[in-house]
Amino acid sequence: MTECRKLRPHTAHDGKQGFAYLQGISRESAGSAGICMHLLTVPPGGRARAHKHASHETAIYQLSGRAVMYWGDRLQHRMDTEAGDLIYIPADVPHLPVNPGPDPVTAVIARTDPNEQESVVLLPELEHLVP
Template identity: 55%
Template structure:
């Protein structure tokens, strides 16, 4: 893109995004997305897992995800049959390839907060919930 094309675009600040319940069964706090900022290729939200919370098993069709755990300790199940179980904690990064089933869980008594980024700019467009 040339300078002239770039000057037609503007930066956006999204303050304190509103909460929404995702298809996965968790509460997300809207950050950057096509809906909030006009993003064309990425989405970034805050997710909170209260004590005992468990997402519905799911995957993101055709889109990669990255997670940074800000606070707490969680379990992360992943793989075709959710056969892999990992412990993740504050400071850990998680990479999730497109199409890989996964399920975050909080088996602890403390809240977990994580920042999530996806290459799908839509807040929930590519989420496929598994039975």
């Protein structure tokens, strides 16, 4: 029998891309089959490693703060985001988010891969492209 579940995020795990994610809905925590949802806080000056999600899409709802996301094959595009923005990242698109501001950035992140440690592909060869 499939069960509904309620979780309260209180345990963090380190993602490959360099941020700590509060445990959310995943295969491991709730038995989900097709989605993973976490809470993320990026401290002022925080920066992810350049990466992509090879086989799944990402949707983000930014709750607070201002961030910048560089994206594209050479991270040549820039997207400035703020609280209230919804951000979509297609599968296989390289990106690198940064919090340049004085305040933390908080967001709800959902992915179409149900695993907590989703299929992140690190792209260290792109790191130098973002100041």
